Amino acid sequence: MSEKVDVVVIGMGPGGEDAAGKLAEAGLNVVGIEKELVGGECPYWGCIPSKMMIRAADLLAEARRIPGFAGSSTVTPDWGPVAKRVREATDNWTDKVAVDRFEGKGGHFVRGVGRITVVSSDPVEPQLTVGPIAAAKPLYDQLRDAVAAARKEARVVPLA
Numbered sequence: 001m002s003e004k005v006d007v008v009v010i011g012m013g014p015g016g017e018d019a020a021g022k023l024a025e026a027g028l029n030v031v032g033i034e035k036e037l038v039g040g041e042c043p044y045w046g047c048i049p050s051k052m053m054i055r056a057a058d059l060l061a062e063a064r065r066i067p068g069f070a071g072s073s074t075v076t077p078d079w080g081p082v083a084k085r086v087r088e089a090t091d092n093w094t095d096k097v098a099v100d101r102f103e104g105k106g107g108h109f110v111r112g113v114g115r116i117t118v119v120s121s122d123p124v125e126p127q128l129t130v131g132p133i134a135a136a137k138p139l140y141d142q143l144r145d146a147v148a149a150a151r152k153e154a155r156v157v158p159l160a
């Protein structure tokens with residue numbers, strides 16, 4: 001089955017999610033494809049969990065400095081609360097909230113691996129080509145023009 005849309009965003013990490021959401025809000029027909037979790041590395045494996053671990057480690061280090069400064073302390077590290085907070089912050093590594101947010105903006109979400117293939121009957125110039133983009137134009141206008149100016153059509157195939 002093939003369908004024509006204005007924009008296909010492959011990879012819904014922070015960059016893709018933001019772009020796809022804003023383009024959908026601007027009224028374009030947008031498909032976002034993500035093979036893992038919408039939000040990408042940052043909320044599930046990168047920025048957020050790492051800061052929770054670093055914060056916990058900082059607290060332990062600070063508490064160990066109490067003797068000599070402000071009395072006495074006994075510090076017993078426990079990974080359990082750290083893991084619990086990470087699970088809460090990542091929704092146990094589910095992205096339903098993010099998918100709903102994107103679809104709430106009018107986007108269409110596909111879970112799978114996106115691949116760009118060229119659909120062209122021209123054997124001489126089989127690449128996907130995108131027309132020139134004026135630098136001063138806002139992003140959405142640039143993309144809208146780029147879609148309109150594309151001389152070939154790309155079909156995105158969710159693989160798995």
Ligand SMILES: Cc1cc2nc3c(=O)[nH]c(=O)nc-3n(C[C@H](O)[C@H](O)[C@H](O)COP(=O)(O)OP(=O)(O)OC[C@H]3O[C@@H](n4cnc5c(N)ncnc54)[C@H](O)[C@@H]3O)c2cc1C
Nearest residue numbers: 011012013014015034035036040041042046047050113114
């Ligand atoms: C430990 C750690 C801590 C970090 N801390 C910070 C921080 O504090 N502040 C900060 O600004 N940055 C931080 N970062 C960096 C931040 O995570 C990345 O800069 C950010 O996630 C990049 O976003 P992105 O959208 O470019 O890519 P990604 O987050 O990598 O998203 C790309 C998405 O595309 C998907 N994808 C790729 N190919 C396909 C395909 N063919 N089809 C479908 N889906 C596909 C992937 O599954 C992924 O979800 C940290 C990173 C790490 C590892």
